[in-house]
Amino acid sequence: MNRRLAQGFSDDMPASSSAETVAVIAIGANLGDRQATMTAALEELARLPLTTRVVASAPIETVALTLDGPDEEAPAYLNAVALVTTRLAPSVLLGFLHAIEEAHGRPPRRVDDLRWQSRTLDLDLIAYGDVRSADPALTLPHPRAGERTFVLEPWLQVDPEAVLPGVGRVHDLLAALREAEAEADAESAPEGGAQ
Numbered sequence: 123m124n125r126r127l128a129q130g131f132s133d134d135m136p137a138s139s140s141a142e143t144v145a146v147i148a149i150g151a152n153l154g155d156r157q158a159t160m161t162a163a164l165e166e167l168a169r170l171p172l173t174t175r176v177v178a179s180a181p182i183e184t185v186a187l188t189l190d191g192p193d194e195e196a197p198a199y200l201n202a203v204a205l206v207t208t209r210l211a212p213s214v215l216l217g218f219l220h221a222i223e224e225a226h227g228r229p230p231r232r233v234d235d236l237r238w239q240s241r242t243l244d245l246d247l248i249a250y251g252d253v254r255s256a257d258p259a260l261t262l263p264h265p266r267a268g269e270r271t272f273v274l275e276p277w278l279q280v281d282p283e284a285v286l287p288g289v290g291r292v293h294d295l296l297a298a299l300r301e302a303e304a305e306a307d308a309e310s311a312p313e314g315g316a317q
């Protein structure tokens with residue numbers, strides 16, 4: 123673990139919330155040894171201070187979603203979801219997630235960064251209990267989670283009763299996304315079916 127991770131953060135924000143909370147973390151990797159990076163990141167999550175439990179889904183292989191849509195030519199992602207039981211406050215937890223990403227070769231964020239670039243590791247805070255926040259630095263739940271099968275599918279695997287706070291049941295959101303995908307596929311299929 124790097125020095126920043128081991129020492130924690132010295133900001134003014136409180137380091138802990140009073141109660142244990144389950145945080146939902148989406149893990150993605152599409153560069154380098156994706157499985158090794160994901161395994162190491164899960165171990166690092168389990169070693170975070172004030173954190174007692176990490177339950178991870180199996181990884182799934184997914185087509186890269188880019189700003190132009192799904193891209194079969196781009197390196198495919200491994201995606202997983204971890205349920206992390208912690209007393210770290212949400213902003214402190216996000217700071218640790220960024221430090222873990224950087225420890226695995228992801229460059230620190232810059233304001234002019236392009237979104238959705240390929241990366242060795244991406245850790246998104248999808249939900250923190252049922253906390254809601256509109257802060258751009260930490261929006262909760264993650265504003266795009268409900269549109270992403272690569273988040274909802276592994277989340278449902280580890281929590282079949284999961285709810286995206288303020289949005290709905292993960293089971294229902296995933297079913298609706300899959301239905302929309304099937305309709306879009308049917309519309310784009312050549313008339314008369316496959317040749």
Ligand SMILES: Nc1ncnc2c1ncn2[C@@H]1O[C@H](COP(=O)(O)OP(=O)(O)OP(=O)(O)O)[C@@H](O)[C@H]1O
Pocket residue numbers: 216231236237238239244245246247248257258259260261262263264265266
């Ligand atoms: N719930 C959240 N989880 C992670 N980052 C968040 C969240 N809400 C806001 N952010 C902010 O979003 C910024 C960009 O994050 P990141 O680089 O991971 O985006 P991305 O992975 O390219 O795109 P996306 O957010 O659509 O997954 C971060 O600097 C972070 O402060």
Ligand SMILES: Nc1nc2c(c(=O)[nH]1)N=C(CO)CN2
Pocket residue numbers: 149150151184185186187188199201238239244272
């Ligand atoms: N399949 C897949 N595509 C993505 C992913 C991801 O985790 N999986 N993350 C992105 C930025 O967060 C952009 N695109």
